[in-house]
Amino acid sequence: MPTRRSTEPDIQALRGLHLYHAKLSNSSMRVRLLLEEKGLVWTSHLLDATRQDNLDDGYLRINPTSLLPSLVHDGVVVTESNDILYHLEERFPEPRLSPVEESERAVMREWVDLAASSHPTTLKPWQYAVTGTRTKRPQDMERYRQLQSDPDLVAFHQRSLDGFTEAEIADAVQRNHAILARMEGALTGAPWLVGGYGLADIAWFPNVLLLDLLGFPTGDYPAVRRWLATARSRPTARSAIGRSPLRLPGWLLRPIVRVRKALPSRG
Ligand SMILES: N[C@@H](CCC(=O)N[C@@H](CS)C(=O)NCC(=O)O)C(=O)O
Numbered sequence: 380m381p382t383r384r385s386t387e388p389d390i391q392a393l394r395g396l397h398l399y400h401a402k403l404s405n406s407s408m409r410v411r412l413l414l415e416e417k418g419l420v421w422t423s424h425l426l427d428a429t430r431q432d433n434l435d436d437g438y439l440r441i442n443p444t445s446l447l448p449s450l451v452h453d454g455v456v457v458t459e460s461n462d463i464l465y466h467l468e469e470r471f472p473e474p475r476l477s478p479v480e481e482s483e484r485a486v487m488r489e490w491v492d493l494a495a496s497s498h499p500t501t502l503k504p505w506q507y508a509v510t511g512t513r514t515k516r517p518q519d520m521e522r523y524r525q526l527q528s529d530p531d532l533v534a535f536h537q538r539s540l541d542g543f544t545e546a547e548i549a550d551a552v553q554r555n556h557a558i559l560a561r562m563e564g565a566l567t568g569a570p571w572l573v574g575g576y577g578l579a580d581i582a583w584f585p586n587v588l589l590l591d592l593l594g595f596p597t598g599d600y601p602a603v604r605r606w607l608a609t610a611r612s613r614p615t616a617r618s619a620i621g622r623s624p625l626r627l628p629g630w631l632l633r634p635i636v637r638v639r640k641a642l643p644s645r646g
Contacts, residue, residue: 381457381458382456383455383456384454384455385454385456390441390454391454392454393453394453395421396419396420396422396450396452397424398421398423399426399438399441399442399448399449400423400424400426401425402425405585405586406460406495407447407460408585408588408620409460409581410448410460410464410467411619412581412619416474417473417474417476419467428514431515433447434523441456442458443526445527448460450466452470459495460495461492461495461582465491476577476578478573486579487578490582493558495582499535500554502555504543504547505595507539507543508543508547508548513540514535514536515539559599559600566605570609576610584610584616585620587607588607588620
């Protein structure tokens with residue numbers, strides 16, 4: 380359940396906003412971005428997913444799926460980044476970051492939910508394929524299998540260890556292009572995805588930023604590139620995400636460039 384009152388006394392006792400998150404996680408970035416846009420005071424609990432901090436019992440008591448981020452707001456646990464965005468927008472309506480018009484709100488919800496739901500088949504496989512990084516070490520998988528009830532998540536992490544097939548990577552590339560083309564349509568002649576800057580832009584900005592930083596070919600999408608640059612220049616983007624979120628060393632960049640050249644392009 381995305382929103383529930385914790386039964387654990389120490390979690391119930393947490394006052395204010397507590398975000399459990401990871402630095403380079405796009406799902407965490409969008410929540411940090413919204414917290415900053417709303418000028419909220421929040422307590423950071425930074426976890427290192429590469430060290431498997433999110434599999435610690437302390438975190439699993441907050442979010443049994445082990446996924447980051449999670450928000451604890453006055454003892455109420457909210458998981459799933461899109462639900463956290465909706466929760467914050469509802470509880471802290473100023474400044475307003477969702478349209479007033481119901482038909483526009485429906486479009487906004489489509490964008491926000493798509494950013495979260497498309498993540499496992501679009502950004503994630505691309506990210507792990509081009510960087511060649513693993514989400515889990517072989518020795519972590521044993522424990523992960525025991526605690527993770529979602530078979531798709533187990534399969535995904537096993538895939539990152541075994542390596543994605545060419546077909547899976549090609550599928551992720553095509554899906555990323557399909558989404559960028561859809562964004563290009565929405566952003567042609569409009570500065571933001573739905574009306575003014577809001578939740579839809581906040582949900583998508585980290586995904587497109589990471590794709591771009593990892594070298595995904597975005598040249599065919601000028602409106603998306605302009606949107607990305609404008610969103611990136613907001614002061615909140617720097618405080619929530621950092622100036623250069625991906626500082627990749629040369630030894631890692633070189634294989635990325637090689638893999639990129641071998642990957643299928645648009646079409
Ligand atoms: N649908 C979830 C996805 C969250 C997600 O995939 N988080 C990643 C980081 S971006 C994570 O926790 N990875 C660590 C792991 O799965 O062990 C959301 O939107 O919150």
